[in-house]
Each structure stands twice: as C-alpha cells, then as structure tokens.
Amino acid sequence: xxxxxxxxxxxxxxxxxxxxxxxxxxxxxxxxxxxxxxxxxxxxxxxxxxxxxxxxxxxxxxxxxxxxxxxxxxxxxxxxxxxxxxxxxxxxxxxxxxxxxxxxxxxxxxxxxxxxxxxxxxxxxxxxxxxx
Numbered sequence: 640x641x642x643x644x645x646x647x648x649x650x651x652x653x654x655x656x657x658x659x660x661x662x663x664x665x666x667x668x669x670x671x672x673x674x675x676x677x678x679x680x681x682x683x684x685x686x687x688x689x690x691x692x693x694x695x696x697x698x699x700x701x702x703x704x705x706x707x708x709x710x711x712x713x714x715x716x717x718x719x720x721x722x723x724x725x726x727x728x729x730x731x732x733x734x735x736x737x738x739x740x741x742x743x744x745x746x747x748x749x750x751x752x753x754x755x756x757x758x759x760x761x762x763x764x765x766x767x768x769x770x771x
Contacts, residue, residue: 664703668711672718681718692720699726705733712737735759 675681675694694715700708708730715722716737724734731741741762746752757765 661704661707664707665710668707668714671711672714675720676718692718693723694720695723695725697725699724700730700733701727705730708733709736731762 679692681692700711712722712734722737724738726734739759741757741759743755743757743762744752745755
C-alpha cells in the first residue's frame, strides 16, 4: 500500500491472515515494541528517560527466522530497551550484534545447573577455542 501524502510504500495489517510466517513474526515484534513504548511512554531514539526499560524475553527467537529475530532486536534497540534474552544456543549468532555479554547456563550431570557470565569477547574466544 502507498501513502497518499508521500507515495511511500508501507505495510498495512488488519489481521495476520494471509501473511507468511516471517511477516507474522515481524508483526508480533512490532506490536510488542509498540505496546512497550506505549506502556512506558517511550519515544524512538530517546536515550535519557526516567522510565523503566528492562525487558525479559524468555524462549526468544527459538522457532522464528533469523531475519525476523534481527528485525525485533533492532526495534528494541531503537527504543533503548535493556534486554535479558533467554534463547537456545543456536540463535546466539543472531543476537550477538545486539548484546554485550552472555550468561551461559549448562547442566552437565542433570542435578546442578551452572551459570557463567561472559563478555561477548570472552564468549567468542571460548567458541573459537572449542571449534579449533
């Protein structure tokens, strides 16, 4: 659809019917970002605010496409949200450009979980060491 005032193309949704899986994911991230912006009174690109900007996303991006995950993360970055993302390890490469550190949880024997907090640089160095 094109807007009359500037003739620029934009998406228009009345519902998610007829959309591809990726389009539905992007719509869900857009709705989530818009609801957070409304709830906390956030403005695009605003860096100083007294509003709370910490969001926890559990089971993030596990089933979705990498492109949709990056789209959602970019929306959250534009809102200057601080994210705690819980996601499967296979999605870490999508999240890497958007995070500064990684909390790696593992359970070797099935009885006690261990958490390691690593900077992104430390995580990358260990990943390289293990793949060599």
